[in-house]
Amino acid sequence: MIRTSAVGAVLAALLATACQAQTExxxxxxxxxxxxxxxxxxxxxxxxPVELGDAAEARVAGIVAKMTLEEKIGQLVQADICCVxxxxxxxxxxxxxxxxxxxxxxxxDLAPASDWLKLADEFYAASTDKSDGGVGVPAIWGTDAVHGxxxxxxxxxxxxxxxxxxxxxxxxxxxxxxxTAREIRVTGQEWTFAPTVTxxxxxxxxxxxxxxxxxxxxxxxxxGAMVKGLQGAPEATNQLATDKVIASTKHYLADGGTDxxxxxxxxxxxxxxxxxxxGAPYGPAIEGGVATVMASxxxxxxxxxxxxxxxxxxxxKERMGFGGFVVSDWNAHGQVAGCTNDACPQALLAxxxxxxxxxxxxxxxxNLLSEAQAGRIPMAxxxxxxxxxxxxxxxxxxxxxxxxxxxxxxxxxxxxxxxxHRELAREAVRKSLVLLKNTGVLPLKxxxxxxxxxxxxxxxxxxxxxxxxxxxxxxxDNSHFPGATSLWTGLEQAVKAAGGIAQLSxxxxxxxxxxxxxxxxxxxPYAEFQGDRPSLQLDPALTGPYETMRKLKAAGIPVVAxxxxxxxxxxxxxxxxxxxxxxxxxPGTEGGGLADVIVGDATGVPRRDFSGTLPVAWxxxxxxxxGALYPFGYGLTYAGGAKAWTALSxxxxxxxxxxxxxxxxxxxxxxxxxxxxxxxxxSGSQTRLTTVPAEAxxxxxxxxxxxxxxxxxxxxxxxxxxxxxxxxxxxEPVDISRETNGDVLLLFTIKVDDAPDWATLxxxxxxxxxxxxxxxxxxxxxxRYGLPLKCLRDKGANVAAVSAPFILTTSGKADFxxxxxxxxxxxxxxxxxx
Ligand code: BGC
Ligand code: BGC
Numbered sequence: 133m134i135r136t137s138a139v140g141a142v143l144a145a146l147l148a149t150a151c152q153a154q155t156e157x158x159x160x161x162x163x164x165x166x167x168x169x170x171x172x173x174x175x176x177x178x179x180x181p182v183e184l185g186d187a188a189e190a191r192v193a194g195i196v197a198k199m200t201l202e203e204k205i206g207q208l209v210q211a212d213i214c215c216v217x218x219x220x221x222x223x224x225x226x227x228x229x230x231x232x233x234x235x236x237x238x239x240x241d242l243a244p245a246s247d248w249l250k251l252a253d254e255f256y257a258a259s260t261d262k263s264d265g266g267v268g269v270p271a272i273w274g275t276d277a278v279h280g281x282x283x284x285x286x287x288x289x290x291x292x293x294x295x296x297x298x299x300x301x302x303x304x305x306x307x308x309x310x311x312t313a314r315e316i317r318v319t320g321q322e323w324t325f326a327p328t329v330t331x332x333x334x335x336x337x338x339x340x341x342x343x344x345x346x347x348x349x350x351x352x353x354x355x356g357a358m359v360k361g362l363q364g365a366p367e368a369t370n371q372l373a374t375d376k377v378i379a380s381t382k383h384y385l386a387d388g389g390t391d392x393x394x395x396x397x398x399x400x401x402x403x404x405x406x407x408x409x410x411g412a413p414y415g416p417a418i419e420g421g422v423a424t425v426m427a428s429x430x431x432x433x434x435x436x437x438x439x440x441x442x443x444x445x446x447x448x449k450e451r452m453g454f455g456g457f458v459v460s461d462w463n464a465h466g467q468v469a470g471c472t473n474d475a476c477p478q479a480l481l482a483x484x485x486x487x488x489x490x491x492x493x494x495x496x497x498x499n500l501l502s503e504a505q506a507g508r509i510p511m512a513x514x515x516x517x518x519x520x521x522x523x524x525x526x527x528x529x530x531x532x533x534x535x536x537x538x539x540x541x542x543x544x545x546x547x548x549x550x551x552x553h554r555e556l557a558r559e560a561v562r563k564s565l566v567l568l569k570n571t572g573v574l575p576l577k578x579x580x581x582x583x584x585x586x587x588x589x590x591x592x593x594x595x596x597x598x599x600x601x602x603x604x605x606x607x608x609d610n611s612h613f614p615g616a617t618s619l620w621t622g623l624e625q626a627v628k629a630a631g632g633i634a635q636l637s638x639x640x641x642x643x644x645x646x647x648x649x650x651x652x653x654x655x656x657p658y659a660e661f662q663g664d665r666p667s668l669q670l671d672p673a674l675t676g677p678y679e680t681m682r683k684l685k686a687a688g689i690p691v692v693a694x695x696x697x698x699x700x701x702x703x704x705x706x707x708x709x710x711x712x713x714x715x716x717x718x719p720g721t722e723g724g725g726l727a728d729v730i731v732g733d734a735t736g737v738p739r740r741d742f743s744g745t746l747p748v749a750w751x752x753x754x755x756x757x758x759g760a761l762y763p764f765g766y767g768l769t770y771a772g773g774a775k776a777w778t779a780l781s782x783x784x785x786x787x788x789x790x791x792x793x794x795x796x797x798x799x800x801x802x803x804x805x806x807x808x809x810x811x812x813x814x815s816g817s818q819t820r821l822t823t824v825p826a827e828a829x830x831x832x833x834x835x836x837x838x839x840x841x842x843x844x845x846x847x848x849x850x851x852x853x854x855x856x857x858x859x860x861x862x863x864e865p866v867d868i869s870r871e872t873n874g875d876v877l878l879l880f881t882i883k884v885d886d887a888p889d890w891a892t893l894x895x896x897x898x899x900x901x902x903x904x905x906x907x908x909x910x911x912x913x914x915x916r917y918g919l920p921l922k923c924l925r926d927k928g929a930n931v932a933a934v935s936a937p938f939i940l941t942t943s944g945k946a947d948f949x950x951x952x953x954x955x956x957x958x959x960x961x962x963x964x965x966x
Contacts, residue, residue, distance in 0.1 A: 168435025172451035180455035212490030218258035233603025252320030295564035295717035297344035297747030309361020320536030329413035334393030338663020341698030345747035348412035359420035366421035383428030439468030444483030561725025572774035575732030578630030585640035586652035597718035598659030605657030606958035622724030640680035653677035654696035669754035681709035753785030840951035877918030889944030898930025918959025
């Protein structure tokens, strides 16, 4: 085909540039042996500001000299509270514990604040117990307080970092850090795995919202402020006698630079780009005296960071002068070449000081010990790592501190969600709002009749996003946020206070015509890898509110769209449909900040203007390659006046892709997957389920369509007797090892009207069938069950090559319907691993 059109010429030019970029990329890629090897001399040098002084250094050296090899190895290991007891912390002299996103005290992720403090005391007591003749170094507890003390019910939840990036206000960032530190101190932890100083370049990455901005300079301008808010002045010591904690800048390095934005993926950028973009925040972190750095899961030029000596030791420690300790990420050592989750001396040799070995700590401890005994790890490296950790413990006063509950602020539960902290969060919400469109409807008149629509309008969990109470931010509702204000409640309060009337109507229906409508829409919560997307498209299942906007507008009602989102997405239909468009990012618990800006006074005079600007360019289509609709730094204000609108193209540029994590939904398997039924006792009895109704197993099974979420969205199986296996198979085996390492579940939604005699759930991976018995009681409607992938792995499924992730085998007469099969964390019922 010969293209002569202008469009064709533009396309050709674009393609040429793309090819050129690729060739250039390839040209700058070093030869295989040189890949992933950094050159420290081209990196900047900094001065680490912390001086312990001779007496303290001598004290640390004295402790190290007294430690047995076992005690030293213990210091290097961090276990998750899911999988370690205080008695084990004592026995193995572990240096640290953490709570992962899904772990809480006493196996309760939603435990009350007092339980966190109680458990902190237990770990402290265990680790300092010297009855066995050991040195008794207190363990340090790390937590992901990434937007406030975000694992704790009742804590203030600040906007996620992307929203803070929109504020351009480092002073406020520092105050947020200080408030977060105070709330952490209430429950006894000493260490937060924050701030994330990633510089995301591809926002399809599901963790992009954990970063402040795609702009290295903006990120760098915040780092010192956040570290100072959390830890105190750069040179500060004895934090535990005050209201501070220690920070961890993460994830070193280029977590936001992976190719195609794949979480835990690989970045093929040049060393210069690595330094200038992704390395930029580490200068201010080091000059700010950050106590710890967390290594990234990801890799650079094919080499995983956790095993990259040139970057961890050569660049970070030796060249840039970082003087704290380096912790690895959640079993990330298992991804280093030649390593497994249970064995990885390579990480220590590369420069990791502490292993985050949540559920693998015992094996890692054993492996490090035997490697050291065999002389394969030099004692000098072990002593150095222990010294780095002890220096931090000495610095913050942990070696002399009383038990957590006896330290300043501990047990002062009124500080969790204290009014002054909430006010700070509300200020951050106001300042983070970015106005993309306003043809004049904003500000709203306070005494108006206001309709507030959208499923997310009164959903604080949705406004808070991932890393909120639970890992993915799923499975929680407004009842888990005492004292919080949803976006809806904030609007209602503002309107009511001025004598107006507000009505919440998720679907936008109304009985009396409102003066204006606010439609709240956008993303639902996600975190690591669950949030990765193939394009910058809003999940089609979440675009329903566009129709609500159009309907309201057609009825002559001015519409304000408010988008809750972790990232910029192609939302042109929403931009076109609404009269004003506000990006609220992931605002957290203080939704009142939205009303502060979009609701004016009774005459429509603004009470506060917009000041937020985009921390990342907004895309024109769902593909980055098509360029920006709004550049970095864009944002309208009231002062700038209303702006006329020219309709945008509503071609997203990419195919309407559904959620590719749905393996079976809407009655159909995902493409390249198939849904089958067979008699497990007879080989060759498999029938592929395509059209319904159908008969299989020689007439023993009847398969029909039934409703779930959408019409005919489920498949119903009526089985008259005998054994049957319903299986979801794929053509190409899938690798779900990453999800298995995280606490991801195999989810299936099922309605059981007649329970079989028995049922098992299995997975086939690498030729092995892992089987676990399951109880599926009959009655009630559809229930979303989840089975931990870890369970299936432990039963022998090779999770790196799964050919049939879901096999439901039943025996006897049965009647059940399957609505959905996918991976996720939001089970209604978690099945035990039998
Ligand atoms: C994440 C880190 C987090 C850690 C502990 C990891 O999977 O990548 O950001 O700090 O888990 O929850
Ligand atoms: C934990 C997270 C961790 C993730 C790693 C989850 O089970 O709760 O904290 O970041 O696994 O993939």
